[in-house]
Structures are given as C-alpha cells and as structure tokens.
Amino acid sequence: MALKVAVLGAGTMGHALALVYALGGHEVRLTDTSMSMLDKAGGLMEKALAGLVAHGEAPAECTAEWLAGAVTRLPTLAETLEDADLVVEAIVEQPDAKRAVYAEVDRLAPMHALIASNTSYLDPFPLIPARRQPRSLIMHWYTPPYLVDLVDIVAGPECDPDCVADARDLVAAMGKVPLVMKTFVPGYIANRIQSAIAAEVYKLIDDGVATAEEIDTAIVHGLALRIPVVGVLAKADFTGLPLLQHALRNATYQPPPPAERSSTLDSLVAAGRTGVMAGAGYYDWGKDTAALFEARDRRLIALKQAMRGIGTMAGAGRQVD
Ligand SMILES: NC(=O)c1ccc[n+]([C@@H]2O[C@H](COP(=O)([O-])OP(=O)(O)OC[C@H]3O[C@@H](n4cnc5c(N)ncnc54)[C@H](O)[C@@H]3O)[C@@H](O)[C@H]2O)c1
Numbered sequence: 001m002a003l004k005v006a007v008l009g010a011g012t013m014g015h016a017l018a019l020v021y022a023l024g025g026h027e028v029r030l031t032d033t034s035m036s037m038l039d040k041a042g043g044l045m046e047k048a049l050a051g052l053v054a055h056g057e058a059p060a061e062c063t064a065e066w067l068a069g070a071v072t073r074l075p076t077l078a079e080t081l082e083d084a085d086l087v088v089e090a091i092v093e094q095p096d097a098k099r100a101v102y103a104e105v106d107r108l109a110p111m112h113a114l115i116a117s118n119t120s121y122l123d124p125f126p127l128i129p130a131r132r133q134p135r136s137l138i139m140h141w142y143t144p145p146y147l148v149d150l151v152d153i154v155a156g157p158e159c160d161p162d163c164v165a166d167a168r169d170l171v172a173a174m175g176k177v178p179l180v181m182k183t184f185v186p187g188y189i190a191n192r193i194q195s196a197i198a199a200e201v202y203k204l205i206d207d208g209v210a211t212a213e214e215i216d217t218a219i220v221h222g223l224a225l226r227i228p229v230v231g232v233l234a235k236a237d238f239t240g241l242p243l244l245q246h247a248l249r250n251a252t253y254q255p256p257p258p259a260e261r262s263s264t265l266d267s268l269v270a271a272g273r274t275g276v277m278a279g280a281g282y283y284d285w286g287k288d289t290a291a292l293f294e295a296r297d298r299r300l301i302a303l304k305q306a307m308r309g310i311g312t313m314a315g316a317g318r319q320v321d
Helices: 014-023 035-054 064-070 077-081 095-108 130-135 161-173 190-206 212-224 233-239 241-249 263-270 289-310
Strands: 004-008 027-031 071-073 086-089 114-117 136-141 150-155 177-180
Touching (some): 004 014, 014 064, 027 077, 035 289, 095 114, 161 177, 190 263, 233 241
16 A cells, blocks of 8 residues: 655665665655755665666656656755655654754644654664554664665664564565664664674774775775675584684683774774765775765675576575575
8 A cells, every 4th residue: 555655864874765665665755954855865766766667676667757756855844744654754864853843743744643653773763752662663764775785773762563563574575684683773784783794894994904995995805705605603503513612711802892983984084084965084985976876886786686697595575595
C-alpha cells in the first residue's frame, strides 16, 4: 500500500531517503529549513536516480519527470506533514534541534503517523512527546541508502509491537534488509564495528605506522574481499575457533582504547581538507564531486550485482551450497 511519507531534512541522508521511498512506490514530501539544501536535493536525487536507471537498478520509466511527481519538495513542516502516514526524521544529529522538530511533528502530524528517526548515535526517544511514543521507533539507514540495503529498526520504550512489524514489512517490501534490534545501542551493530575499526585506523596513522593509502590497501585487499561472503562470525568458523582463543590471549596486541581525537584528522580538517565535498581529505579528489559520487555508485552497483549472483554464507539469506 502506498504511504504518504514526510521526510524531514534534505541533507546527505534526507534527499536519498526521499528517493528510496519514492522508488518503493510511496508518495513523498521532503522539507528542510535550508531552502538552498532543499533546492540542491532535487539535482542530487535526479543524478542518483539516473545512475540507478543506467545500471538497471531502477526501472527505465523512473525519469526526472517521474521523480518530480513522486517527490514534492515543500518549504514548511505543516505542508509536509499534512496527512502523513510515516514521518522520516533525518535532520541534524543535535538533541535540541531534534526535540524542537518532534514538538512540531506532535503539533502537526496526524495521530496515526508512524515516527521513524534516522539517528546514528543519539537516543531520540527522550526527545519525543509522550503521546507519540506508542508509534515512535528508529529506522536507521546507511549512506547511500538507495544502494546499502541494511536498515536497523529499534522500537522505542513504549512502541506498539505492531508498528515494529509494519516497519519491518515496509523495508522488506522495498527489497531492503531490515534488522530488528532487541534494544537501542548507539551506533547499532555496523557503526559500532566501524567505530572499532576507526579507533585502530586513527592510532595507526597518528603513530606513523602506516599511511592512509597503506591502511586502505590492507582493508580493500586483505579484510574486505571475504566479508560479503562470510561476514565476521562465519569467517571465524572457517578460521577455526581455537586460533581465535589464542589470539585473544596473545598479550602482544592490545586494541587501542577509544580516543577523543585524532591528530591527523584534526590537522586535515584545520587545513580545509574535509573530504570529497571539499576536493580533498586523506586523499586528493579534485572538484568534480558529482563525478566522484557517480564513480562510487557505479562500482557499488557492480559489486552489489555480483554479490547477488554469488550469494552469501553468512547473516540474512545464508546459503551453504
Ligand atoms: N550522513 C550519514 O552517513 C548518515 C548515515 C546514517 C544516519 N545519519 C543520521 O541521519 C540524520 C541526518 O544526517 P545527515 O548526514 O543527512 O545530515 P545533514 O547535515 O547532511 O542534513 C541535515 C539537514 O537537516 C536540516 N534541518 C535542520 N533542522 C531542521 C528542521 N527543524 N527541519 C527540517 N530540516 C532541518 C539541515 O538544514 C540539513 O540540510 C542524523 O541524525 C544522522 O546521524 C547520517
């Protein structure tokens, strides 16, 4: 059933989530407090959609004209939330901003609306008005959500179990992979593991043990190839568990404790090397951001299509033949 979906925030995640829900057959309204961001979101959605269509990941009839009909960009929350069945909160990760937007959602959205936060690390539930709690949950996507399939779903403390089931079915109906978590933990599973990797990476680079290029070489050519096929725990079974016991007892290696800063990261940011959007970060990228996104998406699509053919021996959809 097509839902009326209100997406709040049109930034890195919001514009892409609007596209995902539109491709899922829903009627989407998108808003942002920044009119320039709302304007920019149109071009970003169009470009991402064109890439998906070109590589067979979206139907050919999903043209720019189709997109203009499927996603309406609106300047006010009131217009965006009118008659909404699902509210997707994808605004900045700041508690005061989220609390204020939930108060407005409470004032303006129909009572039947499901409220879904895309928060990464912040617990949104204390920020949501009491009477909305039974229909509030987290649906956390990864960037770019039109290519990364995992969606973490976490019930709020008073969330009706039917809402969780509805969210799971909604995600699955769009061809994505819902993961219903038992409880809220900041960063869910994937981001927590990514944070542990990041702690190690920051230490290696800050201590001068390895360059950015060397670290990525080790990850891409050593760590990454096996992960889609065997995950981490199925890989452990292939390694043999006693070796892992020995590795745990091996006092020559201690994972770094979480650090609040990385000197390399701080000096890059101070030099204006803030990432692809700025033309440089750990690497030099140049100014054609759209072409870089296109090049990333093209490779991710090719990998996804290959993975579909290969299958996985770990996690959801596990096959052992
Ligand atoms: N960037 C990622 O990779 C990623 C991945 C998963 C989850 N998230 C989460 O998604 C949320 C959004 O992150 P992002 O990276 O898209 O942020 P972003 O900064 O790119 O975009 C946030 C947008 O929200 C707008 N905004 C702020 N207050 C608003 C309001 N009251 N109403 C409407 N719009 C408002 C801002 O103008 C901005 O355009 C955060 O909670 C973040 O933690 C981000």
